[in-house]
Amino acid sequence: MRILALSALALFVSLSVIFGVAVVVRATVLILPYSMTEFRIVVEVLRVVLALVLAYFWLRGAKAIADWYFWRSVMLRDRDET
Amino acid sequence: MLDIVAFGAVLSTSVVAFAVTYLTIPPLASWLGHRGIVGIDVHKPNGPKIPQMCGLSIIAGLTAGLISLELAGGSSPDIVAFLGSVMIAGTIGVIDDVRPLSSKLKPALTVLAAVPILLLGTYDPHPIFPFVGAFRLTILYPMLVLAAIPVTANAVNMLDVFNGSMSGTLTIVSFTLALVFALSGKATAMGLALTLFGSLLAFYLFNRYPARVFGGDTGSLACGAAVGALAIIGRVELVAVVALVPYIMNAFYGLASVGRLYERREIKPRPVKLRSDGLLEATTERKAPVTLTRLVLAEGPMSERQIVSVMQVLTALSCALAIFAFLLVEVW
Numbered sequence: 001m002r003i004l005a006l007s008a009l010a011l012f013v014s015l016s017v018i019f020g021v022a023v024v025v026r027a028t029v030l031i032l033p034y035s036m037t038e039f040r041i042v043v044e045v046l047r048v049v050l051a052l053v054l055a056y057f058w059l060r061g062a063k064a065i066a067d068w069y070f071w072r073s074v075m076l077r078d079r080d081e082t
Numbered sequence: 083m084l085d086i087v088a089f090g091a092v093l094s095t096s097v098v099a100f101a102v103t104y105l106t107i108p109p110l111a112s113w114l115g116h117r118g119i120v121g122i123d124v125h126k127p128n129g130p131k132i133p134q135m136c137g138l139s140i141i142a143g144l145t146a147g148l149i150s151l152e153l154a155g156g157s158s159p160d161i162v163a164f165l166g167s168v169m170i171a172g173t174i175g176v177i178d179d180v181r182p183l184s185s186k187l188k189p190a191l192t193v194l195a196a197v198p199i200l201l202l203g204t205y206d207p208h209p210i211f212p213f214v215g216a217f218r219l220t221i222l223y224p225m226l227v228l229a230a231i232p233v234t235a236n237a238v239n240m241l242d243v244f245n246g247s248m249s250g251t252l253t254i255v256s257f258t259l260a261l262v263f264a265l266s267g268k269a270t271a272m273g274l275a276l277t278l279f280g281s282l283l284a285f286y287l288f289n290r291y292p293a294r295v296f297g298g299d300t301g302s303l304a305c306g307a308a309v310g311a312l313a314i315i316g317r318v319e320l321v322a323v324v325a326l327v328p329y330i331m332n333a334f335y336g337l338a339s340v341g342r343l344y345e346r347r348e349i350k351p352r353p354v355k356l357r358s359d360g361l362l363e364a365t366t367e368r369k370a371p372v373t374l375t376r377l378v379l380a381e382g383p384m385s386e387r388q389i390v391s392v393m394q395v396l397t398a399l400s401c402a403l404a405i406f407a408f409l410l411v412e413v414w
Contacts, residue, residue: 001384002380003392006377010396011399012329014399014407017407018212019212019213021320025211025215028164031218040220041221041222044219044222048219048226059334059338062334066372069377070364070372070377070380077381079383
């Protein structure tokens, strides 16, 4: 069971990386197109900052799921032992 | 796809790397043991002392394999940049093994391992993503390279906690990257990945449960930098990220729990404890980091060997998804 649960977690993280990157890249291109300014470096920096912010929130979400799984499993384990 | 001659030439580099690593470990371990350069295997009831810093053999194997790759006609800048990154990260690992560095200084120093890639220009600032294609980052990409090598080096270092956990899982990752390079016809990158695979496989035979040698930070930082360099030189950034998902999960969960960069020895509330029956159990300390090991042990205690098996299954799954990501990139 635990391999299934952890595999599901790894699957979620991996698939959200694969598809999430596409969403993030498309979002940054849409919000910050190159045609917006002559200063390419500004657009590139803003794109990376935006991508990092989105990635950070995505990682926090994955962490919240991991925390939930861990503490729920510990609680169930303790209940079974008592 | 590679033709059969190119495939044979790069495959031979793996054999050379395997042989050199395999043959240098016993005398190196004996020498280190006699000089007291040992680490305590804390997850065994009697805490045996194991020769540390045997990651030097991985570096020796990689060097020999890369020389043979160069002789086989591989791209020189790629080989030199890869070897330079490995050597610099390995040197930082040696310093850390001899005189432990602080939790901030170690990642800061590993930035230096990215310098050979930047100096030799063995990168393409247009990373490729599925559904998007090449994404232009001409100005910022070099800065991302400076961040990528420390991230992979230290993420690998953070999962090197059990017998065979780093070497076993990275063997799977390096083989996957070699397969991806073979499918995309990148002969030199495939040679680099196979060289890493050969060295890691030989090291794993000594490092698996019950470990006869430890790689130390010398081995884990060098191997982590090698994977990061492979991703950049071979232009498979996203594929490598997906293959390294268990490492990323472990590193980020640990960092997010503690709230800062940390060294394992600094963490007082331990995430895992050794029971008298030899099994490992997750602690219920609220302040202990929720690492991958703790997640594996959440539902109950396990032996060290079982934990490493679970990590290898998770890595195999991530690598299968990494190949899926590669195919998506190719199709789109």
